[in-house]
Amino acid sequence: MKDQIACKPALATLAVISWAGVLLQFWLSINLALANGKTVGDGIVVFFGYFTVLTNLFVALAATMPLIAGFSRLGRWFGKPMVLGSATVSILMVGITYLLLLRNVWQPQGLQLLADIVLHYVVPILALAYWLAFPPRSKLGVLAPLAWCLYPMGYFVYVFARGELLGSYPYYFIDATSLGYSKAMLNSFGLLISFIALGAAVLAVTTLRNRFRTPASPVRR
Template identity: 40%
Template structure:
């Protein structure tokens, strides 16, 4: 898997550092809000941490924050090279765009967050997707993707959906209402899951097409 060193201009480096800091800040605020809510309800803080780590939004934004951090640190470990890989960055781009689209199309109308929750909500669902998309478009080398990479990226949402269904069956908490088997039934919930997966694949192919188009320009 190719993982060339990113060549960032001073301005580009400042952009990536700012984006990384915003990403970690949004995650920290969301974690605090969940743990504080659990504390107020006298519920298990460990359970709150597990719940926090179970959201697709949180997992994907963590990948975004890690990838942005790895882009500006001068380390050559296997992990840093992995997260600087154009293939991995393109896969994360596909995932974080899905986070934004799914939230805005399926979930935003269900609640009206305020205060710090609104800040975390906007950072994780709107601002970070745009910032990481910009990072991928302007700073990550292009022309290295293959069709098989789109299929490889599918493993992430497939494994996540599997985990979510097992978790929901065990605890009765499916996290996302459009995947709630207890309320919707198996057929409708799985149909919704397949619809989201189809959206992921569609976004993946668009990312692949953009990569090819920009890759040709880079070689001219």
């Protein structure tokens, strides 16, 4: 929590940009649903199906809550290094997955292109920059990557349950309707392994970064 309080401008910047991307995408999703003859509710259901949206919302909350409610239970929880670490690795996974698997699937234009850039590129870069500039002083532990993957695991449970109810999936590589459950589950498992590997890399870089970190100056009383 001390790290976040010491870096309010950087954390506020991350919060503002991530909220801007999420809210812009929300507005676009509602308008797209209405343009296709669907309801606002349909647009909301689609909006909350994407790992990209949920993870950018995760980052937005992790950056915002320590600033506006730092002394509340929720603010302290989001201010924990393990929570911010989970958000950071998750948003990096968003950017990498989009770059490798999704960026050629569609060609967004106008405001949708802007939202696309913010959600998939700007926020991941800013979140990583913040994490590297202000790494947690507390030791995370070698099992941190496993703890961080609880969030994407929860997402896969959610998205498969959602797909069973709605008959649609947000991403083609986990679409059990077209791929079958075996292939969709195998792809999900591969993504989880990749997530753990990414988390291990982030943990290693964080550990190395802390070794060369300038010790904090003692507080004068």
